Amino acid sequence: MSRPKKHVFICIQNRPPNHPRGSCSQKGGNELLQAFWREQQKHGAFEEVAITYSGCIGPCDDGANVLVYPEGVLYGGVTPDDVAEIFERHLLGGEAVARLQVPAEAW
Ligand code: FES
Secondary structure, eight states, X not given: OOOOSEEEEEEOOOOOTTOTTOOTXXXXXXXXXXXXXXXXXXXXXXTTEEEEEESOOSOGGGOSOEEXXXXXXXXXXXXXXXXXHIIIIIIITOOOOGGGBOOTTTO
């Protein structure tokens, strides 16, 4: 495997019910992960895009969170409906999706 151009981390952290921080898993993180894998398969982007599930990234209130490197762009409140746009515009096209970025004061 060659080094990917983009590496996407999708938070699937889980916490007990009523935990004060909540979790991305409770906000659909696992469905999001499946949507990214489907989109990767659709584009055959197995070499240029790496997809990794992760534990807590930090700003849980903004979840479900997705972190993209090498830029360090953090997307918050992401749903499966947003995945095609992130994939095509950012991961393949190189332009971050501004409307989904977590505000600078949170990240
Ligand atoms: S639980 Fe996902 S960022 Fe904290």
